Amino acid sequence: MKTNNPKMDHIPVLKKQVLEFLKIKEGGTYADCTLGLGGHAKEILSQLQGKGKLLAFDRDQETLEQTKQHLAANFENFQTFHENYTNLPLVLRHLAIPQLDGCLLDLGVSSIQLDSPDRGFSFRLEGPLDMRMDIQQKTTAADLVNHLSGDDLIEIFRKYGEEKSARKIATAIVEHREKSRFQTTTDLANLIARVKGSGSGRIHPATQVFQALRIEVNQELTNLDKFLKEAIDLLAPGGRLAVISFHSLEDRVVKRTFQMESGKCICFRPRDLCTCDKRQEVKILTKKPIQPTENEVFENRRSRSAKLRVVEKKGAQKASEKNSTFSAETLDSGDGWNASSQAQLNSKQRFEATRIELNSWINSRLTRYELRPRIANKGVPPWSTFFSNN
Numbered sequence: 203m204k205t206n207n208p209k210m211d212h213i214p215v216l217k218k219q220v221l222e223f224l225k226i227k228e229g230g231t232y233a234d235c236t237l238g239l240g241g242h243a244k245e246i247l248s249q250l251q252g253k254g255k256l257l258a259f260d261r262d263q264e265t266l267e268q269t270k271q272h273l274a275a276n277f278e279n280f281q282t283f284h285e286n287y288t289n290l291p292l293v294l295r296h297l298a299i300p301q302l303d304g305c306l307l308d309l310g311v312s313s314i315q316l317d318s319p320d321r322g323f324s325f326r327l328e329g330p331l332d333m334r335m336d337i338q339q340k341t342t343a344a345d346l347v348n349h350l351s352g353d354d355l356i357e358i359f360r361k362y363g364e365e366k367s368a369r370k371i372a373t374a375i376v377e378h379r380e381k382s383r384f385q386t387t388t389d390l391a392n393l394i395a396r397v398k399g400s401g402s403g404r405i406h407p408a409t410q411v412f413q414a415l416r417i418e419v420n421q422e423l424t425n426l427d428k429f430l431k432e433a434i435d436l437l438a439p440g441g442r443l444a445v446i447s448f449h450s451l452e453d454r455v456v457k458r459t460f461q462m463e464s465g466k467c468i469c470f471r472p473r474d475l476c477t478c479d480k481r482q483e484v485k486i487l488t489k490k491p492i493q494p495t496e497n498e499v500f501e502n503r504r505s506r507s508a509k510l511r512v513v514e515k516k517g518a519q520k521a522s523e524k525n526s527t528f529s530a531e532t533l534d535s536g537d538g539w540n541a542s543s544q545a546q547l548n549s550k551q552r553f554e555a556t557r558i559e560l561n562s563w564i565n566s567r568l569t570r571y572e573l574r575p576r577i578a579n580k581g582v583p584p585w586s587t588f589f590s591n592n
Contacts, residue, residue, distance in 0.1 A: 214241025215446055215505040219492050220306060221245055223444055223512040230254045230303035235287035235429075238312040240269040246306070247277040254303075256280040257294075259287045261336040261420075265314050286336070288429045294436060301438035308446045309426070310508070311335075311416070323416065325391035325408040331384055333416045343415040347384045352376045362423070362451065363414030370397050371411060387412075413449065423455060430459040434484055437515035442487070444512045453491065453509050460486055460513050484513035 214220075220242060226232065226249035234243045237258040247256055256279065260266040263284045270282045283293055287307065294302070315321045315335070322332030322343060331344035346358070352372045359368035374397045375384070384390050391408040398407040417423055433443050447453040462468050465482035491509035499506045 213502040213505075214245070215308065215310060215502065215508045216492060216494055216498070216510050217242065217245060219510055220444055220446070221249065223487060223492075223510070224304045224306065224442055226250060226254075227303060228253045231257070231299060231301075232304045233257045233259070233290060233302055233306070235259045235290060235305065235307045235433075236309065237266060237269055237282065238308065238310075239265065239314065240273050242306055242308060243269070243273060243280070244276075247273065247280060250279060252277070252279055254279060257290075257297075257299075258282045259285050259290065259293075261286055262312065262315065263336070263338070265312055268314075286425060288425050288432075290429070291432050291436060301441065302436050303438055303441050305433050305437065305441070305443045306446075307429070307433070307444070309422070309452050310446065310448050310504070313504070316504075319387075322387050323412075325387050325406060325412050328386050328388040331387055331390060333412075333419045335420050339420075341419060343419050344384055346415060346418060347375060347390060348379055358418050359411055359414045361414070362417040363410035363412075364451075365410040365414065367398050417451070423451060426452060426455050427459070430456065431463070434463055434513070434515065439515055439517040441515045442512055443484075443515075444510060446508050446510050447491075448507050448509075453511070456511050457491075460484065460511060464513065482516060484515055487512040487514055 224232070224246070226246055228249075228251055230250065231254060232246055232250070234246065234256060237243055237260040240258070243256060243258050250256065258266075258269075258273075258280055260269070260282070261284070266282055266284055273280060283289075285293065290305075294300075311323055315323050317324075317327075319327040319329030320332075321334075322329045331342065331347065333343040334341075347355070350358070352375075355372035355375060356368045359365040359371060365371065371394055374393055375390075378384070378393055384393075390411070391406070394408040394411055395406075400407065430443075430445070437443060445456045447456055458468055462478065463483045464486050465480045467473075467476050467478045469476055469478050471477075488511050491511050493510075494502075494505045494508055
């Protein structure tokens with residue numbers, strides 16, 4: 203549907219796939235936690251057919267108001283909230299809504315924000331070095347670049363941008379700001395290009411640093427990790443949570459949380475030593491992330507890095523049916539692991555007891571599988587020495 207406002211005529215990412223997985227039902231209650239330009243919200247409201255309710259959140263008040271007016275021309279059964287999506291539990295409590303039938307979280311930066319030089323998200327457009335999704339927030343990207351220590355900048359660039367040249371860039375920033383403060387996006391982008399060189403790749407040399415600063419300014423990964431677990435708790439049995447991520451850091455958080463909530467091991471320890479919570483709160487519906495087709499990428503280039511993961515809430519488990527932290531095999535005294543007595547020890551004693559019991563467990567397994575003679579013949583020290591006090 204075309205509108206008189208060209209900014210509102212955008213293409214929502216993975217629209218068809220999102221709707222198929224959410225399985226919108228008439229009369230259901232749904233949440234679009236990152237409304238943006240309302241592409242997904244419009245499709246959800248169309249399938250609700252006026253009988254359910256959609257709660258829509260966005261941190262950008264200007265975009266929120268524009269999208270609200272756009273949706274109000276065709277729909278009535280929705281409410282908008284100028285809130286961080288992490289406040290979803292508070293809003294539901296205020297509205298006396300106990301559970302949701304579905305929840306969507308699209309983590310992409312909206313087209314309006316990317317295309318507006320005044321918002322400072324893009325290194326291709328000159329504007330103030332801002333990057334705030336909520337302009338009422340105080341800290342900007344310029345504040346970070348001009349005031350953080352070199353070590354702090356290195357950590358941000360490495361942690362949130364996976365930038366290999368983090369140290370060189372941070373050093374150049376510190377040296378530059380002693381003479382002149384960073385004020386615009388091009389100030390920073392040009393310095394990064396000088397440090398890294400233009401390169402031969404398709405990615406601009408400033409891409410990873412700008413990503414890192416945006417994540418830090420808006421606390422994106424912190425908010426995401428906090429939100430996912432709460433959102434799952436808010437789903438009704440059979441309700442679904444769909445998350446669209448756009449870079450590996452986001453996708454890693456989503457994948458790990460979904461695995462944990464589905465009862466899978468995320469510690470990668472041997473099964474007998476695994477301490478992961480085995481409660482199966484959700485069922486993972488996407489064994490691998492859903493990605494856009496070639497046709498969609500051709501029509502909407504910004505969708506090329508999108509990944510969709512979806513889980514479905516299982517029915518409530520009885521407390522007696524929930525798996526304990528340790529399996530029965532782990533508690534087998536024959537393997538030398540006695541969790542009940544260990545819990546009664548103080549921390550110093552517990553460490554020593556754990557070391558001794560772990561050595562005993564490893565040695566018993568080596569003997570069981572006849573590995574000890576082979577290790578001795580090769581001159582490899584006994585496994586117990588790896589866990590000695592020395």
